[in-house]
Amino acid sequence: FPGLQGGPLQNEIAGKAVALKEAQQKSFVQYQKQVIKNAQVLATTFLKEGLDLVSGGTDNHLILINLTKFSFSGKQAQEVLESVNIYVNRNVVPNEQRSPWETSGIRVGLPAVTTKGLKEKEVRQVGLWISQILKNINNQPLRQKIKKEVIKLSKRFPVL
Template identity: 45%
Template sequence: EKYQKEIDKAVFPGVQGGPFMHVIAAKAICFKYAMTDDFKNYIANVIKNSKRIAKVFAEEGYRIVSGGTDNHLCLIDLTSQKITGKDAVESLYNAGIVVNKNAIPFDILPPTIASGIRIGTPAVTARGMKEKEMDKIAGQIIVVLKNLNNKEVQEKVRGEILNLCNEFPIYEDMN
């Protein structure tokens, strides 16, 4: 009885609250789309693109956590390059490339700094980019990582990335 009010408040509506109908409807639409050939082709390309980025990094001597990828992202270990995930994220952001810092297994750095970066491919794939463009993107990321905090390099890469984005607009009719 002493804690009954607090427990009741925590359980309902929080944990046992009713379902939100708009969320159920949204999930139904997503599940229906996931059954289409269009989605199957898209997600197959997402995975191909992720594998390609991992391959380019591996060929450049970077360790890919888990030895590769079979999903929408790859995790790159930066310890051999003596770069932190935080520094990589900041330098890449200044070059117009968005990645996430990410801890790697047995990371000695705190998660706020991290020893790796996570690169995802769903957004670039949705724009229509394929493996050829992943070679360019991975190459530009590597250029920035080899020239960390170099403003000249960041500006040059930013221009290359902008050109690539213009080739693959989000909305065709808004170019």
């Protein structure tokens, strides 16, 4: 059966029950609030650094950076950021002129770094690194320096 058609699967019912129970916990509510705080700090950092954000900011867990003022694509930005261990994904922006495979934007999500334990101070630093990379996309020494700093930060917040 395609999509959602068919009989109920016991493992899916159990999974939904566990997710709903988790969502009722105070710790989950606190986590969600921290995700939003982190996203707002990151958006503010990007704006202060002169980056253009679709919608001018965020009120949820993600930020979409419009790269149309730069000469590179969202795909190129994604690949360069990956080379320094910062993971984002290319994303289309309003009035997109590039293909969906190239794009003129990148999307940055905050749940993963929040799960690792990063708070506003660390997220602000990540925002500065992303901004520096985007404004100096071909600067290899800067990339190497930031990669070392990203690794150092990651060691402070390991995945358990």
